[in-house]
């Protein structure tokens with residue numbers, strides 16, 4: 001099996017990996033497209049409105065992607081702006097690949113894994129992966145563990161416009177948050193979970209989560225200098241306040257990223273956590289290591305043990 005490094009450094013399609021099992025979702029996914037004629041009747045060219053559930057992936061009622069389009073602008077409609085997404089196959093080739101480490105395949109695989117950990121459950125949480133100029137994003141409001149590669153959105157990092165948009169789904173509300181990790185930290189992937197360990201720690205700590213002198217800390221990067229943290233280093237993760245809508249977190253998340261240059265994660269009070277890394281695998285490792293430390297911290301607090309060890 002080719003390595004992630006070889007895949008991510010290659011711009012060619014994964015069809016060049018004949019040993020991998022082909023993915024056939026293109027045939028099995030029943031998408032119910034809204035025709036261009038119908039969409040113009042809606043007063044908006046966005047075709048994500050008035051759509052039906054697909055493969056039991058539910059679509060939020062009255063959803064229209066126009067309300068929250070590109071990651072950094074809320075005024076455009078992806079369906080009407082993007083010629084590629086009007087093509088007959090809706091750029092399916094961007095998400096259908098036999099390569100197991102294609103971002104669309106990895107997003108589906110990780111969401112299943114994260115669901116089993118209780119991190120993305122009841123449609124909460126999500127993940128985004130970057131490959132070359134393309135940002136791959138799980139859709140909004142769906143059972144994330146049941147997603148298929150054909151449910152994945154693709155945005156151009158360069159133009160910040162969708163170059164692939166499933167006809168019956170809407171973009172994740174987490175998109176502006178993921179984009180902050182890409183643009184401010186040059187991340188290769190960003191994971192958002194609703195882990196109860198994360199939520200509990202936001203109730204037990206005030207402005208920042210802190211822990212030191214635990215072996216698992218060594219799995220985390222220093223960020224401001226090369227290499228990983230040491231056992232006795234203090235891990236600090238900023239905590240921002242939750243908002244009614246996910247996308248409204250963007251300003252405070254960006255501020256926290258600026259104020260804590262060593263952070264590879266931001267906790268959201270009573271909500272969850274965003275964790276990013278320079279590759280998808282690093283993001284996964286950091287998320288796992290951090291969740292381990294969050295869980296441990298809850299237990300330490302219960303036992304009255306300080307999470308930061310005094311020398």
Ligand SMILES: CSC[C@@H](O)[C@@H](O)C(=O)COP(=O)(O)O
Pocket residue numbers: 122123124125126138139140141142171172173174192246
């Ligand atoms: C249980 S709904 C949770 C959402 O509002 C949000 O917090 C979230 O994590 C997922 O947003 P989504 O738009 O489905 O990608």
Ligand SMILES: [Zn+2]
Pocket residue numbers: 124125192193194246271272
């Ligand atoms: Zn969330």
